[in-house]
Amino acid sequence: MRGADCASDHELVRAKIKISLKANYKSNKKHRKFNTNKLRDSSITNKYQQTLERHVGNLEQVGKSSIEGIWEIYKNAYMKAGKEILGCKEKADRPWITLDTKTKIKERRAIKTELIKTRNPIKRKEI
Known part of the structure; x- marks a missing residue:
């Protein structure tokens, strides 16, 4: 199954798992720092x-x-x-992901889709 883009040549596996989790109790107190x-x-x-x-x-x-x-x-x-x-x-609040990183991800996805479409091994090496 294709879909995840995590810098790997592995394909995804889908499964259904039932897990019972332990309750995680958090205190309601927020510790704020003074200016x-x-x-x-x-x-x-x-x-x-x-x-x-x-x-x-x-x-x-x-x-x-x-x-x-x-x-x-x-x-x-x-x-x-x-x-x-x-x-x-x-x-x-800082942005979680920068614009430069987003453009690199798009470039990588484009290259990956080209590799998937190309069957010729010589053209694959060029990409």
């Missing part, structure tokens, strides 16, 4: 520090908590301040 490049600006750095201090609150109260409690307070403070002041980094 830390904004911290290079001194005014934004000052705003971030003030927001962080406001979210942490009274340090005496933090000292009486357990280690897990302290961790949660600081983690939440950094996350809230980061979301408010810095924002999240935008994901830069």
Whole structure:
């Protein structure tokens, strides 16, 4: 069966297979990175520090908590301040395949179809 173009002289084989797959559970949490490049600006750095201090609150109260409690307070403070002041980094989408690669694929397909049509071995070597 012809159809796949994967830089090979092999032909495809078609089959029906029944497979039961294990369920893959993914967490719904999306971990976004903060735009830390904004911290290079001194005014934004000052705003971030003030927001962080406001979210942490009274340090005496933090000292009486357990280690897990302290961790949660600081983690939440950094996350809230980061979301408010810095924002999240935008994901830069790059094209999966370039135009040059697409043209090379088209050229290769054209050559392959010519080879399939040609029965003469001398002409095949020329192609």
